[in-house]
Structures are given as structure tokens and as C-alpha cells.
Amino acid sequence: MADLRISMEFKISHRDKESQARAGTLITDHSEIQTPVFMPVGTAGSVKGVHQQELKNDVDAPIILGNTYHLYLRPGLEVLKGAGGLHSFINWDRSILTDSGGYQVFSLAANRKLKPEGAWFSSHIDGSKHIFTPENIVDTQRIIGADIMMAFDECTPWPCDLKYAKDSLKLTHQWLDRGLKQFHSTEAHYGHRQAFFPIVQGSVFKELRKESARYIADKGAEGNAIGGLSVGEPAEEMYAMIEVVNEILPDDKPRYLMGVGTPVNILEAISLGVDMFDCVMPTRNGRNGMLFTSEGIINIKNRKWMDDYSPIDTAGNSKVDMQYSKAYLRHLIISGEMLGMQIASLHNLAFYLWLVRKAFEEIKSGTFTTWKENIIPALSTRL
RNA sequence: GGGGAAAUACCAAAGUGGCCAACUGGGGCAGACUGUAAAUCUGCUGUCGUACGACUUCGGAGGUUCGAAUCCUUCUUUCCCCA
Numbered sequence: 001m002a003d004l005r006i007s008m009e010f011k012i013s014h015r016d017k018e019s020q021a022r023a024g025t026l027i028t029d030h031s032e033i034q035t036p037v038f039m040p041v042g043t044a045g046s047v048k049g050v051h052q053q054e055l056k057n058d059v060d061a062p063i064i065l066g067n068t069y070h071l072y073l074r075p076g077l078e079v080l081k082g083a084g085g086l087h088s089f090i091n092w093d094r095s096i097l098t099d100s101g102g103y104q105v106f107s108l109a110a111n112r113k114l115k116p117e118g119a120w121f122s123s124h125i126d127g128s129k130h131i132f133t134p135e136n137i138v139d140t141q142r143i144i145g146a147d148i149m150m151a152f153d154e155c156t157p158w159p160c161d162l163k164y165a166k167d168s169l170k171l172t173h174q175w176l177d178r179g180l181k182q183f184h185s186t187e188a189h190y191g192h193r194q195a196f197f198p199i200v201q202g203s204v205f206k207e208l209r210k211e212s213a214r215y216i217a218d219k220g221a222e223g224n225a226i227g228g229l230s231v232g233e234p235a236e237e238m239y240a241m242i243e244v245v246n247e248i249l250p251d252d253k254p255r256y257l258m259g260v261g262t263p264v265n266i267l268e269a270i271s272l273g274v275d276m277f278d279c280v281m282p283t284r285n286g287r288n289g290m291l292f293t294s295e296g297i298i299n300i301k302n303r304k305w306m307d308d309y310s311p312i313d314t315a316g317n318s319k320v321d322m323q324y325s326k327a328y329l330r331h332l333i334i335s336g337e338m339l340g341m342q343i344a345s346l347h348n349l350a351f352y353l354w355l356v357r358k359a360f361e362e363i364k365s366g367t368f369t370t371w372k373e374n375i376i377p378a379l380s381t382r383l
Numbered sequence: 384g385g386g387g388a389a390a391u392a393c394c395a396a397a398g399u400g401g402c403c404a405a406c407u408g409g410g411g412c413a414g415a416c417u418g419u420a421a422a423u424c425u426g427c428u429g430u431c432g433u434a435c436g437a438c439u440u441c442g443g444a445g446g447u448u449c450g451a452a453u454c455c456u457u458c459u460u461u462c463c464c465c466a
Contacts, residue, residue: 039418043419044419048421065418070420097418099418108420111420153418155418229417257418258417258418261417265417279418281416284417284419287422288421288424299413302412336422341422
């Protein structure tokens with residue numbers, strides 16, 4: 001079998017002395033990504049409520065996510081193929097990472113059946129039956145054309161007993177080997193390179209996490225992911241898992257913590273040596289009226305903002321922050337106006353991207369840990 | 384001028400003798416949301432109390448009844464139809 005083709009470059013430029021935090025650059029054929037990075041989630045070919053143009057010009061996201069399960073069901077592979085891949089279809093010329101559908105194994109558990117060969121799904125759209133295998137998930141991600149493709153895994157639920165976690169991990173590892181094989185024996189379709197990230201599982205069991213991290217580290221992939229966390233377990237358990245896993249995962253490859261999280265989660269994970277993040281929180285919670293700001297967390301639906309005409313966030317990381325008042329945004333969200341959801345999503349994403357860029361700068365200047373400790377109280381304050 | 388219908392909590396609207404402090408919507412208040420089946424979901428919404436519960440309510444007044452939002456009398460108000 002051929003060696004993993006080099007499909008991206010990752011260089012760590014700075015390291016924090018007091019923690020495992022690193023600052024670096026990840027380069028794909030579509031964009032240069034400064035790490036740590038937060039990747040907005042665009043499940044179905046759209047970061048909900050935010051234009052691609054805003055993602056570039058205002059949020060300045062170097063990479064966004066897509067989801068294999070959702071894109072496979074709709075618009076479907078023929079449409080994606082006809083468009084020449086997802087980048088072209090959605091008019092996004094920066095990087096894209098696609099989740100494999102492993103999370104849907106977890107979140108759509110009621111609609112699926114796990115078998116050694118793969119996972120049978122009933123479509124949440126029309127009930128039709130489909131099988132996802134480690135192989136066809138690679139093929140599908142080839143058609144989507146993601147710069148970074150994810151291995152097909154089972155994101156274990158929480159709580160979950162040791163036996164279940166063990167069996168699940170075994171399955172995830174078997175699926176990984178099959179996915180890798182498929183990855184190595186297929187080619188990218190659209191002239192740009194694609195990387196393939198394996199995913200560490202093991203629930204909240206340290207020994208399983210270590211075993212999984214060793215198994216994955218051995219594969220020599222260009223980047224590695226930590227999955228199965230932030231599914232309900234206490235944050236401390238999540239941090240403990242990240243810590244043991246990162247002691248084993250290759251230091252010179254990017255580490256991607258899947259599905260995390262709150263601003264505080266992200267800073268803590270950065271200090272544990274994580275480089276990449278994604279989460280629906282800034283967009284979903286934004287649509288539901290929660291704002292992450294430099295001064296704390298705001299539930300803009302609360303009555304107290306009714307006549308607060310101050311800017312959304314005086315730190316002003318996004319153009320909308322100074323353009324609109326809290327009172328106006330509250331009115332829009334309360335009234336169900338779609339503009340409210342758009343502004344909230346844009347603000348939150350801009351805030352998240354500002355946070356990781358700031359983390360980069362602080363790591364670079366050797367002040368990350370102090371800065372982190374100082375900013376955490378504000379980030380977790382409920383206003 | 385004549386005939387008919389109706390008045391229920393913030394709004395709309397069920398209930399037509401006890402299971403009613405009163406269905407259900409809406410509105411209001413608060414909470415949840417972490418690789419998006421989510422512009423979604425949950426709770427509360429007469430007063431006091433954490434709660435068991437207690438107390439005051441269904442236009443006003445009076446009455447029938449063991450018991451009334453529900454039946455009777457009367458008053459007030461609103462709406463509709465015919466002149």
C-alpha cells in the first residue's frame with residue numbers, strides 16, 4: 001500500500017511554555033489556516049443564516065464544515081458531482097472539512113442499525129433506507145471534494161458502559177482500517193488534494209482512550225481527531241480525556257476536537273494541545289437568542305435588554321456588533337424576524353473566530369495561559 | 384321602533400350543576416441547546432407559599448341548590464338582523 005500522500009502542510013510556529021498550546025499554520029489547496037482554528041458548521045451546504053460572503057469578509061473563516069450524511073441525502077451525489085463538488089456548488093473557495101456521518105450514528109440512533117459492515121439509516125427526510133460503510137463514506141467525501149475527510153466512526157453516547165464503549169471502539173477501529181484502505185486506493189476528483197483524519201473514540205474511559213490514541217497514532221495520518229466528547233459528560237471528564245489522548249497523538253500533526261464547544265471549552269482544549277474545533281453552538285444558539293460576547297453570555301430574549309440601546313458587543317469583532325443595538329436585536333429575535341437570527345449567528349461566529357485568532361496571538365507572544373485565565377471569568381459570565 | 388345573540392383569566396376561545404383555578408392557541412416570563420432531523424424544545428403564567436395546601440375568580444346584583452362559570456330573576460354592556 002502506498003504511503004499517505006502529503007495533502008496538506010502543518011507547521012507549528014509557536015508553543016506556549018506553561019501549557020500544551022501551540023500556534024501554527026495548516027495549508028490545504030484551498031486556504032492557509034492559522035491554528036488554533038474554529039470551523040463554522042455548514043451541515044447541508046450552508047452555514048445557517050450566514051452568507052458565504054459574510055463568512056469570508058466579516059467572520060474571515062478559513063475553513064467550514066459540511067456533513068456527508070446530509071449532503072448525500074440532499075441534494076444527493078449526482079447533483080454534487082454535476083456541480084463539480086461542494087466548493088463549486090456553494091461558491092466557497094476556501095477549505096472544507098466534511099464530517100463522515102459518524103455523529104449521525106449517535107444523534108439519529110433511533111433511525112439506524114449498526115452492523116459490522118456499516119450503519120443502516122432510515123432517512124430523516126423520507127424514511128428511505130441507506131447503508132453507510134467506511135468505504136462508501138470515503139467515496140462520498142471524494143465526490144463532495146472536502147479538503148479534509150473524516151473517517152466513519154461511531155460517536156458513542158453518554159453515559160455508556162465499558163462493554164459498550166469497548167465494542168464500539170473495536171468497530172470504529174475496524175472501520176478506520178477499511179476507510180484508510182479505500183482512501184489509499186482512490187483519487188481526488190477535482191484536482192485538489194484531500195486529507196483523511198481518523199477519529200479517537202473510547203468514551204470517558206482513559207484506558208480505552210489511550211488504546212484508541214495509540215491505534216490512531218500508528219496510522220500516520222496528516223491530522224487526527226478526537227470524537228465522542230461533549231455529548232453530555234461533565235467538562236472535567238472531557239478535559240481529562242483530551243489530556244491523555246494528546247499525550248499520545250503525534251505532536252507534529254493537527255489535532256481536531258470534534259463538536260466542541262463553548263468559548264471556555266475551546267480555550268481549555270487549546271491549552272491541552274488541540275488545534276481545530278467545530279461546533280453548532282454559535283449558529284444554533286445564536287438563532288435561539290444566545291450571544292457570546294466579550295463581556296459574557298447574553299440571552300437576548302430576556303426582558304432586560306428591551307431598552308438597552310448599546311451596541312451588541314462593544315468589542316466590535318464583527319461589523320454588526322456596532323451597527324445594531326441589543327434592543328433592536330432583541331426585537332428581531334422576539335419577533336421571529338430572520339434578520340435577527342442572521343445577525344446573532346454572524347456575531348457569534350465572528351466572536352468565535354476572534355477568540356481563536358486572539359489565542360494564536362497570545363501563544364505567539366508567550367502570554368497565552370495568563371490571558372486565558374484572565375478572560376475565562378468574562379466568557380462564562382451570564383449577563 | 385321591532386326581533387335575535389352574546390358577556391369566561393393579558394388576548395382569542397372551550398367548558399353549560401360536582402372530575403374547574405377553569406381545555407387549547409396566542410401573548411408574556413424564564414430555561415435548554417456542544418462533529419445541526421433544531422428559525423427547535425421544555426417549564427411557568429389568579430393571589431400567597433419552596434411544597435402539601437390555603438384563599439379570591441368566569442359582566443354587576445340577588446336567588447335556587449348539599450354544591451353554580453354552568454339553572455332562575457334583574458340590571459349593565461356589546462354585536463347582528465328587520466324597519
